[in-house]
Amino acid sequence: MDINKAIRERRSIRQYQVMVPGDEDIKKIIEAGLWAPSGLNNQPWKFKVVKEKAQKDSLARFTKYSAIIRDAPVVICVFLDNSSTYNREKDILAIGACIQNMLLSAWELGLGTCWLGEILNKKEDVRKYLKIDSDCELMAVVTLGYSDEEVSRGCRKNLKSFIIK
Amino acid sequence: MDINKAIRERRSIRQYQVMVPGDEDIKKIIEAGLWAPSGLNNQPWKFKVVKEKAQKDSLARFTKYSAIIRDAPVVICVFLDNSSTYNREKDILAIGACIQNMLLSAWELGLGTCWLGEILNKKEDVRKYLKIDSDCELMAVVTLGYSDEEVSRGCRKNLKSFIIK
Numbered sequence: 619m620d621i622n623k624a625i626r627e628r629r630s631i632r633q634y635q636v637m638v639p640g641d642e643d644i645k646k647i648i649e650a651g652l653w654a655p656s657g658l659n660n661q662p663w664k665f666k667v668v669k670e671k672a673q674k675d676s677l678a679r680f681t682k683y684s685a686i687i688r689d690a691p692v693v694i695c696v697f698l699d700n701s702s703t704y705n706r707e708k709d710i711l712a713i714g715a716c717i718q719n720m721l722l723s724a725w726e727l728g729l730g731t732c733w734l735g736e737i738l739n740k741k742e743d744v745r746k747y748l749k750i751d752s753d754c755e756l757m758a759v760v761t762l763g764y765s766d767e768e769v770s771r772g773c774r775k776n777l778k779s780f781i782i783k
Numbered sequence: 784m785d786i787n788k789a790i791r792e793r794r795s796i797r798q799y800q801v802m803v804p805g806d807e808d809i810k811k812i813i814e815a816g817l818w819a820p821s822g823l824n825n826q827p828w829k830f831k832v833v834k835e836k837a838q839k840d841s842l843a844r845f846t847k848y849s850a851i852i853r854d855a856p857v858v859i860c861v862f863l864d865n866s867s868t869y870n871r872e873k874d875i876l877a878i879g880a881c882i883q884n885m886l887l888s889a890w891e892l893g894l895g896t897c898w899l900g901e902i903l904n905k906k907e908d909v910r911k912y913l914k915i916d917s918d919c920e921l922m923a924v925v926t927l928g929y930s931d932e933e934v935s936r937g938c939r940k941n942l943k944s945f946i947i948k
């Protein structure tokens with residue numbers, strides 16, 4: 619699949635088939651994330667993959683979008699590793715690039731994702747529940763699985779409204 | 784070009800041929816940026832395209848990497864539009880995703896880019912020089928052009944070092 623097509627057609631997928639993506643695919647998706655650029659190539663990210671039902675059910679309690687986490691066969695928690703940070707805002711930009719690579723890579727593999735941000739309201743609870751080191755700060759939760767929904771059309775404002783003359 | 788290949792092979796390009804990329808390509812690249820996901824689909828980005836030599840020379844004074852800006856045929860300044868923000872960190876993540884789409888889209892079009900962050904030390908100077916509204920905050924400068932350098936191999940730490948068990 620070509621890049622511009624994937625960028626245009628990728629959508630958030632919130633309903634998943636029960637079939638669980640293979641470990642090789644999960645690995646490929648996270649590796650795509652690693653190839654994002656970062657300031658001074660500091661690679662300030664860490665990942666926690668959650669597949670166990672009990673753990674997913676517990677994570678689901680930390681967001682109002684709990685159904686998405688409960689139903690997704692795979693949940694990837696993406697952290698900023700504050701022990702390898704050099705500039706907070708640039709590191710957060712890099713994490714955004716990393717996540718976008720993951721979404722695009724998953725789409726190419728025929729997998730759907732949903733980038734969840736609302737759960738950040740409970741980021742400390744998530745970190746403690748997963749027993750993650752306090753240097754790591756939750757930046758997003760990405761759910762992953764084979765889509766079980768119709769792909770909707772995305773909408774964006776017109777290019778002109780974003781260009782400063 | 785397939786996505787995982789582009790993600791792996793894309794490199795920062797710091798030396799450019801004199802040939803100027805076409806406006807259609809510049810438009811495609813920025814449009815790829817727009818198709819990044821953002822929280823509540825708030826699309827918090829704005830872009831200023833700079834191609835004039837005098838303007839590029841002036842921008843180059845705001846960074847120690849001035850040669851890259853001076854030599855690039857096209858410079859795209861990417862701003863966070865604080866008038867359409869809803870959560871600063873999530874908006875910055877979205878801008879990171881937007882920039883990554885632009886880099887990948889350019890790569891597919893046979894164009895090289897360099898994502899410059901050091902210039903953010905002078906982000907207010909850049910904004911004022913370009914006479915950009917104070918709601919807009921510089922997040923990155925992306926240089927763009929046909930590569931005039933050998934593509935280097937990238938390096939990343941091993942996947943294992945990023946996965947939390």
